[in-house]
Amino acid sequence: xxxxxxxxxxxxxxxxxxxxxxxxxxxxxxxxxxxxxxxxxxxxxxxxxxxxxxxxxxxxxxxxxxxxxxxxxxxxxxxxxxxxxxxxxxxxxxxxxxxxxxxxxxxxxxxxxxxxxxxxxxxxxxxxxxxx
Amino acid sequence: xxxxxxxxxxxxxxxxxxxxxxxxxxxxxxxxxxxxxxxxxxxxxxxxxxxxxxxxxxxxxxxxxxxxxxxxxxxxxxxxxxxxxxxxxxxxxxxxxxxxxxxxxxxxxxxxxxxxxxxxxxxxxxxxxxxxxxxxxxxxxxxxxxxxxxxxxxxxxxxxxxxxxxxxxxxxxxxxxxxxxxxxxxxxxxxxxxxxxxxxxxxxxxxxxxxxxxxxxxxxxxxxxxxxxxxxxxxxxxxxxxxxxxxxxxxxxxxxxxxxxxxxxxxxxxxxxxxxxxxxxxxxxxxxxxxxxxxxxxxxxxxxxxxxxxxxxxxxxxxxxxxxxxxxxxxxxxxxxxxxxxxxxxxxxxxxx
Ligand SMILES: [Zn+2]
Numbered sequence: 034x035x036x037x038x039x040x041x042x043x044x045x046x047x048x049x050x051x052x053x054x055x056x057x058x059x060x061x062x063x064x065x066x067x068x069x070x071x072x073x074x075x076x077x078x079x080x081x082x083x084x085x086x087x088x089x090x091x092x093x094x095x096x097x098x099x100x101x102x103x104x105x106x107x108x109x110x111x112x113x114x115x116x117x118x119x120x121x122x123x124x125x126x127x128x129x130x131x132x133x134x135x136x137x138x139x140x141x142x143x144x145x146x147x148x149x150x151x152x153x154x155x156x157x158x159x160x161x162x163x164x165x
Numbered sequence: 166x167x168x169x170x171x172x173x174x175x176x177x178x179x180x181x182x183x184x185x186x187x188x189x190x191x192x193x194x195x196x197x198x199x200x201x202x203x204x205x206x207x208x209x210x211x212x213x214x215x216x217x218x219x220x221x222x223x224x225x226x227x228x229x230x231x232x233x234x235x236x237x238x239x240x241x242x243x244x245x246x247x248x249x250x251x252x253x254x255x256x257x258x259x260x261x262x263x264x265x266x267x268x269x270x271x272x273x274x275x276x277x278x279x280x281x282x283x284x285x286x287x288x289x290x291x292x293x294x295x296x297x298x299x300x301x302x303x304x305x306x307x308x309x310x311x312x313x314x315x316x317x318x319x320x321x322x323x324x325x326x327x328x329x330x331x332x333x334x335x336x337x338x339x340x341x342x343x344x345x346x347x348x349x350x351x352x353x354x355x356x357x358x359x360x361x362x363x364x365x366x367x368x369x370x371x372x373x374x375x376x377x378x379x380x381x382x383x384x385x386x387x388x389x390x391x392x393x394x395x396x397x398x399x400x401x402x403x404x405x406x407x408x409x410x411x412x413x414x415x416x417x418x419x420x421x422x423x424x425x426x427x428x429x430x431x432x433x434x435x436x437x438x439x440x441x442x443x444x445x446x447x448x449x450x451x452x453x454x455x456x457x458x459x460x461x462x463x464x465x466x467x468x469x470x471x472x473x474x475x476x477x478x479x480x481x482x483x484x485x486x487x488x489x490x491x492x493x494x495x496x497x498x499x500x501x502x503x504x505x506x507x508x509x510x511x512x513x514x515x516x517x518x
Pocket of ligand 1: 059
């Protein structure tokens with residue numbers, strides 16, 4: 034339990050505010066942060082706040098959710114292509130599953146992802162919604 | 166009774182950025198009345214309801230991001246992040262640290278949650294003005310946000326709503342609205358309360374009107390206007406706490422304000438009572454339409470009880486910053502109607518006591 038709290042805590046920069054990295058060698062924008070550039074293989078640790086704007090690249094609607102997400106069913110998970118380049122998988126929010134389209138402009142919001150029962154911590158993180 | 170104390174900081178201060186957030190779901194009073202009384206209406210048309218993945222923290226985060234966008238300052242410049250609410254997601258663990266982390270303000274700043282029913286947000290705003298006004302810091306973030314809940318079938322259920330507003334206080338030279346003076350009027354009045362570990366609040370019925378809402382707002386507003394040598398005619402707009410539509414209309418009339426002066430800031434008919442977010446979201450909507458030189462009177466009310474009153478003067482900086490974030494009206498127009506069954510699911514309202 035404590036270990037899991039720590040795991041989530043370490044991810045708070047990327048989870049809460051979509052903080053990525055930029056490669057000082059080739060300029061690639063990296064998300065999620067992994068400290069090694071996927072383009073050139075060199076170390077890349079420079080934090081880079083992302084705009085949060087992007088568009089839906091593909092999506093699917095979830096009816097049989099993993100544990101902890103039952104309350105949100107049905108919901109849509111999308112592959113979002115960010116303005117800066119990286120692709121990110123995230124839940125869509127403030128939109129009915131039948132309103133989602135490929136190419137739809139979306140923006141990042143920080144929402145509740147799930148709670149660990151009635152007594153555990155509440156996990157917050159990025160989701161995407163139709164651009165306001 | 167003591168002497169009236171108008172507060173003015175040594176260094177002149179104002180609002181350099183403001184922003185709001187209102188969830189998109191709407192529940193009508195007619196729908197609540199259908200379920201509990203077999204028909205009829207309520208004190209507002211409809212109220213804003215938070216979605217399943219929203220709470221006071223997520224509302225505060227979006228309002229804060231909008232305020233930062235309008236202020237045009239980096240989040241690291243903030244020296245305080247204060248959240249006023251009666252519905253923080255944790256009983257123990259600050260909402261303010263979550264908000265601060267999400268906007269990238271951590272770690273070199275003050276952070277705390279303020280609690281004073283519907284006046285918690287304006288209390289945080291007064292404190293932010295004190296911090297900047299004393300030159301302990303240059304920028305401070307004050308937020309009022311709530312996801313208010315009423316007991317199913319109770320009168321409060323018709324109005325208890327979700328939403329919030331954030332302000333970044335900074336030096337007056339950078340402000341889009343300067344504060345000309347403020348004060349606070351507080352007494353111990355048990356008009357509304359919730360005991361520890363109880364799910365829903367209780368209220369004093371008729372006791373919530375004259376001795377609570379009207380007495381505190383009128384005392385604060387009259388004292389501030391008189392001390393500053395102003396009357397209702399010196400203001401372009403006025404905003405009062407809005408637990409319904411009737412109370413703010415009546416208190417405005419008693420204080421000499423016209424329906425036109427309170428129109429842009431009177432949102433309760435369309436979004437309900439957002440508690441700590443209520444008066445300040447009305448103020449935010451008023452800033453959305455205000456012109457340079459306009460004076461605005463803002464008076465909050467929090468049960469328990471007290472009122473904060475402020476006199477603001479809008480500057481020419483409003484014009485360039487207004488469009489840097491969504492207006493209150495944009496959030497109100499983003500609207501999805503839900504029925505009572507979906508509302509029960511969204512608000513986790515299975516507990517009936
Ligand atoms: Zn690289």
